[in-house]
Amino acid sequence: MDARQVEHVLTHLCRKGLFGDVRQWCESRYDCVYVVTCPDCGCRFVLSEAEFNELVERSVALQVCGVLPGSFEVRTPYPRPPLLS
Numbered sequence: 001m002d003a004r005q006v007e008h009v010l011t012h013l014c015r016k017g018l019f020g021d022v023r024q025w026c027e028s029r030y031d032c033v034y035v036v037t038c039p040d041c042g043c044r045f046v047l048s049e050a051e052f053n054e055l056v057e058r059s060v061a062l063q064v065c066g067v068l069p070g071s072f073e074v075r076t077p078y079p080r081p082p083l084l085s
Contacts (some may be wrong), residue, residue: 005045006011006047006051006054006058007076009036009047009055010055010058010059010062010065010066010069012063013065013066014040014041014062014069016028016040016065017039018038018039018040018065018067019039019059019066019068020036020037020039020045021036021037021069022035022037022044022052022067023035033046033047034046034047034048034049036055043054046051049084052067056069060067
């Protein structure tokens with residue numbers, strides 16, 4: 001995890017007193033990344049799952065900026081295959 005990336009997102013959003021828009025993008029192999037977009041200027045930050053979890057934890061602690069937990073859109077391009085018995 002790169003704590004500097006989380007700090008960079010928080011610095012950008014908290015300087016403006018905003019909560020970022022979040023989208024989760026998952027590939028067919030189920031590797032996911034999170035894209036946080038500043039609603040003011042459109043600046044985008046790409047985070048790994050561990051970085052995003054850290055960002056959510058720190059945003060909950062701050063309660064004034066960052067990202068809102070549970071308020072993100074999931075984009076999955078391919079359906080998961082059925083479980084084999």
